[in-house]
Amino acid sequence: MKFIRLNIAVSLVFFLFSGTAFAAGAPVNEDFSLVASLCDQMIASAQKGNKDGFIELADAALKLSEALRRDNSMAIDRFRPKLRAAKKAGKTGDFNEAVKFIEEAKTMMTPTPAAWDGGN
Numbered sequence: 001m002k003f004i005r006l007n008i009a010v011s012l013v014f015f016l017f018s019g020t021a022f023a024a025g026a027p028v029n030e031d032f033s034l035v036a037s038l039c040d041q042m043i044a045s046a047q048k049g050n051k052d053g054f055i056e057l058a059d060a061a062l063k064l065s066e067a068l069r070r071d072n073s074m075a076i077d078r079f080r081p082k083l084r085a086a087k088k089a090g091k092t093g094d095f096n097e098a099v100k101f102i103e104e105a106k107t108m109m110t111p112t113p114a115a116w117d118g119g120n
Contacts, residue, residue, distance in 0.1 A: 030073055032109040035065050039102050039109075042086070046095035046102075054098070058087035079108040 038061040045053040061083055069076045082105035089098035 030068075030075055032065075032068070032075070032079075035061050035068070036106055036109050038064065039083075039106050042090075042102055043099055046090065046099050049095065051090065051093060054090040054095070055087060058083060058090060062087065075108060079105040082108070 038057055042054055042057045042061065045057055062080065065076050065080050065083065069080070082101045086098040086101035086105070089095070089101060
């Protein structure tokens with residue numbers, strides 16, 4: 001009799017935790033298209049040598065990414081330092097370095113495909 005109660009209790013615990021494990025493993029669909037378009041505009045501004053426009057766009061991209069960051073995105077935490085470094089390089093007028101940082105940030109914005117079936 002005790003074994004049946006234990007079996008029921010263990011089954012109930014597994015049932016309760018199986019729902020949270022599924023929710024924690026669910027894929028996250030993040031859309032950074034607005035930040036990416038601001039990055040494209042930053043690159044265009046850097047190619048023209050427009051320092052003020054570049055800094056203004058960098059501020060907008062950082063503010064937008066901060067607003068998106070409230071969703072606890074780990075991807076944003078990876079590319080925001082690159083945007084800050086690009087802004088800093090743009091302030092000094094080193095647009096080649098700034099564009100390099102922006103390109104690195106843009107590669108971090110693209111979603112990586114999830115391999116749910118063993119990588120096939």
